[in-house]
Amino acid sequence: MTRISVKVDGTAYEDEVEPRLLLVHYLRDRLGLTGTPVGCDTTNCGACMVDLDGKSVKSCSVLAVQADGGEVTTIQGLASADGEWHPLQRAFHEQHALQCGFCTPGMIMAARDLLRENPDPTPEEVREGLEGNLCRCTGYMNIVRAVLAAAAEERRHQAPEPGAVAEHAEPSTAGSGAPV
Amino acid sequence: MIPASFEYARPRTVEEAVGQLALAGEEAKVLAGGQSLLPILRMRLAFPELLVDVGRIPGLRGVRTDGDTLVIGALTSHHDVVHDPLVRRHAGLLAAATATVADPAVRHRGTIGGSLAHADPAGDVPAAVLALDAELVVQGPDGRRSVPAREFFTDYLQTALRPDELLVEVRVPKADAWGFHYEKFQLSAQAWAVVGVAALVRRDDGRIVESRVGLSNMGPTPVRATACEEALAGADAAPDAVASAADSAAEGTRPASDLSASAEYREHLARVLTRRAVLAAADLT
Amino acid sequence: MTDQLTGREPEVGRARVRKEDARLVTGRTNWTDNITVPGLLHIAILRSPMAHARIERIDVTPALERPGVVAAYTGRDLAEGLGSLPCAWPVTEDIVLPEHPPVAVDEVRHTGDPVAVVVARDRYAAADALEAIDVDYEPLPPVLNMEAALAEGSPLVHADKGTNRCYTWPLATGEDYATVRERADVVLRRRFVQQRLIPNAMEPRAVVAVPPDTSDQYTLYSATQIPHIVRVMMAVVTGIPEHRLRVVAPDVGGGFGSKLQVYGEEAIGLAVARKLGRPVKWTESRSEGYLATHHGRDQIQDLELAATRDGRLLGLKVDLLADMGAYLMIVTPGVPLLGAFMFPGIYKMDAYDFTCTGVFTTKTPTDAYRGAGRPEATFAIERMMDELAAELGMDSVEVRRRNWIGHDEFPYTTIGGLTYDSGNYESATDKALALFGYDDLRSEQRKREERGDPVRLGIGVSTYTEMCGLAPSRILRDLRYGAGGWEAASIRMLPTGKVEVLTGTSPHGQGHVTSWSQIAADVLGVPFEDVEVLHGDTRTVPQGMDTYGSRSLVVGGVAVHRAARKVVDKARKVAAHLLEASEDDLDFADGVFSVKGSPDAHKTIQEVAFATFTSHDLPDGLEPTINAEHVEDPEAFSYPHGTHLCAVEVDTETGRVRIRSYVCVDDVGKVVNPMIVEGQVHGGLAQGIAQALFEEAVYDEEGNLVSGTMADYLVPCAADLPDFLTDRTETPATTNPLGVKGVGEAGTIASTPAVVNAVVDALRPLGVTDVRMPCTPERIWRALRDARSARPEEGSS
Numbered sequence A: 001m002t003r004i005s006v007k008v009d010g011t012a013y014e015d016e017v018e019p020r021l022l023l024v025h026y027l028r029d030r031l032g033l034t035g036t037p038v039g040c041d042t043t044n045c046g047a048c049m050v051d052l053d054g055k056s057v058k059s060c061s062v063l064a065v066q067a068d069g070g071e072v073t074t075i076q077g078l079a080s081a082d083g084e085w086h087p088l089q090r091a092f093h094e095q096h097a098l099q100c101g102f103c104t105p106g107m108i109m110a111a112r113d114l115l116r117e118n119p120d121p122t123p124e125e126v127r128e129g130l131e132g133n134l135c136r137c138t139g140y141m142n143i144v145r146a147v148l149a150a151a152a153e154e155r156r157h158q159a160p161e162p163g164a165v166a167e168h169a170e171p172s173t174a175g176s177g178a179p180v
Numbered sequence B: 001m002i003p004a005s006f007e008y009a010r011p012r013t014v015e016e017a018v019g020q021l022a023l024a025g026e027e028a029k030v031l032a033g034g035q036s037l038l039p040i041l042r043m044r045l046a047f048p049e050l051l052v053d054v055g056r057i058p059g060l061r062g063v064r065t066d067g068d069t070l071v072i073g074a075l076t077s078h079h080d081v082v083h084d085p086l087v088r089r090h091a092g093l094l095a096a097a098t099a100t101v102a103d104p105a106v107r108h109r110g111t112i113g114g115s116l117a118h119a120d121p122a123g124d125v126p127a128a129v130l131a132l133d134a135e136l137v138v139q140g141p142d143g144r145r146s147v148p149a150r151e152f153f154t155d156y157l158q159t160a161l162r163p164d165e166l167l168v169e170v171r172v173p174k175a176d177a178w179g180f181h182y183e184k185f186q187l188s189a190q191a192w193a194v195v196g197v198a199a200l201v202r203r204d205d206g207r208i209v210e211s212r213v214g215l216s217n218m219g220p221t222p223v224r225a226t227a228c229e230e231a232l233a234g235a236d237a238a239p240d241a242v243a244s245a246a247d248s249a250a251e252g253t254r255p256a257s258d259l260s261a262s263a264e265y266r267e268h269l270a271r272v273l274t275r276r277a278v279l280a281a282a283d284l285t
Numbered sequence C: 001m002t003d004q005l006t007g008r009e010p011e012v013g014r015a016r017v018r019k020e021d022a023r024l025v026t027g028r029t030n031w032t033d034n035i036t037v038p039g040l041l042h043i044a045i046l047r048s049p050m051a052h053a054r055i056e057r058i059d060v061t062p063a064l065e066r067p068g069v070v071a072a073y074t075g076r077d078l079a080e081g082l083g084s085l086p087c088a089w090p091v092t093e094d095i096v097l098p099e100h101p102p103v104a105v106d107e108v109r110h111t112g113d114p115v116a117v118v119v120a121r122d123r124y125a126a127a128d129a130l131e132a133i134d135v136d137y138e139p140l141p142p143v144l145n146m147e148a149a150l151a152e153g154s155p156l157v158h159a160d161k162g163t164n165r166c167y168t169w170p171l172a173t174g175e176d177y178a179t180v181r182e183r184a185d186v187v188l189r190r191r192f193v194q195q196r197l198i199p200n201a202m203e204p205r206a207v208v209a210v211p212p213d214t215s216d217q218y219t220l221y222s223a224t225q226i227p228h229i230v231r232v233m234m235a236v237v238t239g240i241p242e243h244r245l246r247v248v249a250p251d252v253g254g255g256f257g258s259k260l261q262v263y264g265e266e267a268i269g270l271a272v273a274r275k276l277g278r279p280v281k282w283t284e285s286r287s288e289g290y291l292a293t294h295h296g297r298d299q300i301q302d303l304e305l306a307a308t309r310d311g312r313l314l315g316l317k318v319d320l321l322a323d324m325g326a327y328l329m330i331v332t333p334g335v336p337l338l339g340a341f342m343f344p345g346i347y348k349m350d351a352y353d354f355t356c357t358g359v360f361t362t363k364t365p366t367d368a369y370r371g372a373g374r375p376e377a378t379f380a381i382e383r384m385m386d387e388l389a390a391e392l393g394m395d396s397v398e399v400r401r402r403n404w405i406g407h408d409e410f411p412y413t414t415i416g417g418l419t420y421d422s423g424n425y426e427s428a429t430d431k432a433l434a435l436f437g438y439d440d441l442r443s444e445q446r447k448r449e450e451r452g453d454p455v456r457l458g459i460g461v462s463t464y465t466e467m468c469g470l471a472p473s474r475i476l477r478d479l480r481y482g483a484g485g486w487e488a489a490s491i492r493m494l495p496t497g498k499v500e501v502l503t504g505t506s507p508h509g510q511g512h513v514t515s516w517s518q519i520a521a522d523v524l525g526v527p528f529e530d531v532e533v534l535h536g537d538t539r540t541v542p543q544g545m546d547t548y549g550s551r552s553l554v555v556g557g558v559a560v561h562r563a564a565r566k567v568v569d570k571a572r573k574v575a576a577h578l579l580e581a582s583e584d585d586l587d588f589a590d591g592v593f594s595v596k597g598s599p600d601a602h603k604t605i606q607e608v609a610f611a612t613f614t615s616h617d618l619p620d621g622l623e624p625t626i627n628a629e630h631v632e633d634p635e636a637f638s639y640p641h642g643t644h645l646c647a648v649e650v651d652t653e654t655g656r657v658r659i660r661s662y663v664c665v666d667d668v669g670k671v672v673n674p675m676i677v678e679g680q681v682h683g684g685l686a687q688g689i690a691q692a693l694f695e696e697a698v699y700d701e702e703g704n705l706v707s708g709t710m711a712d713y714l715v716p717c718a719a720d721l722p723d724f725l726t727d728r729t730e731t732p733a734t735t736n737p738l739g740v741k742g743v744g745e746a747g748t749i750a751s752t753p754a755v756v757n758a759v760v761d762a763l764r765p766l767g768v769t770d771v772r773m774p775c776t777p778e779r780i781w782r783a784l785r786d787a788r789s790a791r792p793e794e795g796s797s
């Protein structure tokens, strides 16, 4: 057993865990935070995605002991304290970007991460940014719409700083190494 | 699925880690980002008794330059490699190849060292590192040694690393003067490369001075397309010359036949993709 | 359209955002695996690593030594008290119906067949204990190839049955096919293969079984599409009396047919809960599910199409081999026959001859997967229509026009014997062609061909119809199906004026709560927000036939509509009494009864509901309720249709296919919620495209599932799929009062042939006439290479 302390959705926890305990099982079975589901055993589906120290991770592929000292945000911690939904939650609802909803927590966490790095993505960038998440119901089209809608919404709300340019571009697969 | 039990250690220094590895011998496994190791443990394909979590050892993460060499800490995440300005400036090929690894969440956790130590021939990072003629610095109980990338990958999922050694840094000669391209062929956006081609080309106006071509998934280890490189040396920087050189891209390779592709098709892909990668790297598209 | 009198906008037809979403987007979900009960134990199941073997010896006692383990059972331990898993569709009188124990006793017949069960304190301990179980297997020969399985001397899946042939089911309608064939100018013969698919609902299956304790019932929570059917069947399999068994489908994360099943794990859960008197949970891992959850498709189709030189169809002959897998599950044998009537599609012809042979193999059983039987039929006829067009040098849309049923010919009884109530193939096709830019794409295609572009363009057409809305009970009887096809709804008018709709459908993503609210709100004239829809729990909704086969709206939604009408009829009696008017003198609009001519005299339906609650002032003999229920047995199947057009670019060097554009115009009759309908179409398209280009369950020669994890079985992600351009035409169904048709499966049914037709169309000038699904780059590369070597004059490389 190893002792860990983790902050999850704003609450601090301390627990003794087996080193092999997966973060997702720690959240679900120990903390009762069942908003984050498990959809596969090969790190493919992304249903389990949470935010660990500011970055999206697949919580089925992180040990609880690796999260020791860290801060986790799950789908259950996204809404503001007064219950107001995150713009992505609203956009998923309004654009009908979920059917069964099983992939939704992961999709929203992945999209949140994507928009943090790239607040104004193209539809193609959204599709690529979500390549670690599988949905079997929606055919993805409304998910892409929702992410674009939420991005637009968030940009509207963040008063644009003059001259600020998002630094997000992925490197192209080709180029010249010569200094630019 | 659920991993079998193991003990867990979280050393604070490389020396401590190496000591723990030496003590446990074959029964221990290094845990870096866990993006290859944890899926393996969950499927119960391996049963280590001890995981040595090197994820928090200070100094193993990040990128710096050392003269003409770029030094990348083994624990640097794929995400950080992709976005690092030094990498993008001096080893664009590595950033390009790494950007195609898995998905953003896996790239947040997975590390360059883990990719190389895991040595999956289908991996994108090993082929790029091979093409870049990098040196891999490993540390064991007797100190550090440096292994050229060409000698690092010894067989399928096997490397020159000894059980008590840790990969600590990747030293990449700056490739500022080289054009580059990583061409990855996948069956779906989530899938690993059926074949990947990491190409570096140095041009002198109308000629190709030199090229280096690393291939992923064309054998039990990542390999260099040596015959093609030779054919390109001094060749015209022209589509025909590149095409004819690329015809030899599969020479000497030993690709597997598996669910994704037959060996024969992989050889064909290696030729087509090498042509495309070299043309792109040579700015001929 | 607003109601002229009241200004109230009808709910039906509005793109209402879903009521279901609030919990789902915030993580307040109730998946089966989320459920915990005090004292809960965890089940893990040991599964056969071999395709076919005799269990020589099995010892579970070492597992009992492991920490945290409470019990361990072999198949024999559980056999007492557990019957065979049911097949509800014995399609012929002489069908071979093998035993199917939930846990194998003597013999395993596919990799993944359960052989032992352990019960432990948590999932980790249960997983560990599996490693301790000792099993000696005596290998038996696997049976993997359907044609070989039928040959004399083949090893048998079920030795006691003496054959691998499960059944042969023939149908011949119209003129004699052989005679018609003699009149034909062209006779095309093709073999198509419907590869085996894994449904991949994103929520893995899970079961929680709770024995009587604080309640006197057994409770089974299951990630199922069919809680009502599971209840009946579990009563039969476990012997727990039906009235003491409650089945709940909590939040269910997709199904696509894979949860239209009565699974061994449900029986195992109940049996273990009964033995131990403790609640138990089992959750499959994804790779376990790949072996243990039924697969879909897997047919070999031999087709022959006879036509005249000017492109008129004369007859169609279909010979199917359908892989049942190792056992018959709930509707395994019937799935291919759901397509039997649909091979002629939307076309007129003189003769139709169909035979299907079901075959046992040592693979995971097959059963319904989105479309079930109809995608196979549609694929076959739509591919054949393109082949005919090519053979005759005719445009592929034109050849369809020459044969389809004209909009003025409805209702039309097809050669397959079905009566299509309504449709307009011309208008859907014209709209689709315009949206697609058909002529421009054709001209680009020619240009690319002329300049020998290594990237070719292909255009695929699919003008489909399908038969859904399962199903008129009498037809099911004729097909030897073991149950009816009705659906139940009841409506409770609560004293405070709110409304509860209880539906027998069991949604798992389809948005019934929203759509049923819209339907009920319109009839009752109550606000959409005031309606709650309850489902998926046999204690709350005792009667139901559940959700599959695009039936929910056309049967269950119609039931809601009719039940609501009954409520209004009952309320009218009460209102008449309260208003001291005769029933005939009452108008009912927007939820208000008013006396004709004196609009000030009125009662709202909510007031009427309250009046029956107090019951202080009701006429003699009037039952004090306006609640009502309705069980709808549909008059006919539902026949949505549409035209799908796909343009692909094929890189002839690598064989890579890229979908350049996808346009579909579907006609699903009247639409209750256009947003939900569009979502259904999108999801269907993705699955149909996935079959065309990505997915296949592959077995090796020993019968191991090689595509055994999500890393190997390529479920497409967002980056693999294009945007879709969807539109609709609206030809109301004439067989139900809402004018609605099913939509759940249409996208899947239509899209697969559209994509493959496009791929073949791109490559046809290079000599390729078919590519097996999934059309992977390597298959395309090989097809091109084979075509080149067959026509050596055209080329080096």
Ligand SMILES: Cc1cc2nc3c(=O)[nH]c(=O)nc-3n(C[C@H](O)[C@H](O)[C@H](O)COP(=O)(O)OP(=O)(O)OC[C@H]3O[C@@H](n4cnc5c(N)ncnc54)[C@H](O)[C@@H]3O)c2cc1C
Pocket: A042, A043, A044, B029, B030, B031, B032, B033, B034, B035, B036, B037, B038, B039, B054, B074, B075, B100, B101, B102, B103, B106, B109, B110, B111, B112, B113, B114, B115, B116, B117, B118, B122, B123, B124, B125, B161, B165, B166, B167, B168, B190, B191, B192, B193
């Ligand atoms: C869904 C999915 C898709 C993927 N797709 C791709 C892909 O397309 N291309 C690709 O290249 N990769 C892919 N990967 C693998 C990914 O690149 C991994 O991140 C990487 O292979 C392992 O890095 P890690 O830090 O997570 O290593 P870990 O998983 O922690 O370790 C991997 C192995 O390396 C050893 N090791 C790790 N670090 C060291 C060290 N410093 N010294 C000595 N030994 C060490 C470990 O003991 C272990 O044996 C994918 C992974 C997943 C889960």
Ligand code: FES
Pocket: A037, A038, A039, A040, A041, A042, A043, A044, A045, A046, A047, A048, A049, A058, A059, A060, A061
């Ligand atoms: S459950 Fe974590 S990626 Fe599927």
Ligand code: FES
Pocket: A097, A098, A099, A100, A101, A102, A103, A104, A134, A135, A136, A137, A138, C202, C253, C254, C509
């Ligand atoms: S909404 Fe069901 S899996 Fe995405």
